[in-house]
Amino acid sequence: MDGEVDFEDTADFEWTVRAFEALESGRLRGRVFTADGVVSTHVWGQCPRCAHTLDDRQVHTAVITGPSRETDVADEPPALAVDIACQCGHPHPQAPEGVAGCGVSFRVELVLG
Structure with a gap:
């Protein structure tokens, strides 16, 4: 994207999907x-x-905490869900006064360990 996107207060699941893709890449x-x-x-990124x-x-x-003794060792490692709001520091068109970010909120899951 060109960075000139209008401010939009959105937490649409699309942005979580895109954040996952950004983590993978x-x-x-x-x-x-x-x-x-x-x-x-x-x-960060x-x-x-x-x-x-x-x-x-x-x-x-x-x-x-890590997996219990009852957890199969083949299970995936535990993950922590983290909610992020864009605070990029750039003014975006249509943003409320004093807000420096595009308005998006998304969730990432980070593997513990």
Whole structure:
């Protein structure tokens, strides 16, 4: 996209799908950190809607644990769902005053471990 997309307050599932594609291609990246039982995430790269650079850091209050002994080792590793709102820092046409982002919200799942 050209970055001149109008502001739109949207959380349509399409943007989660596009964020997943961006993670797979490396245009968007994410990491999970755990220290002293506190889980935090860092998601950075191109916004799936406006393609501007975003940099999202969050601290999550839920403590995530690994699989229990009853879990089959062949199961997928646990993942953390993270909701992101574009805060790219660029003004977009039609944006409310003081808002610097395209308005999109999307979810990514980051693998723990």
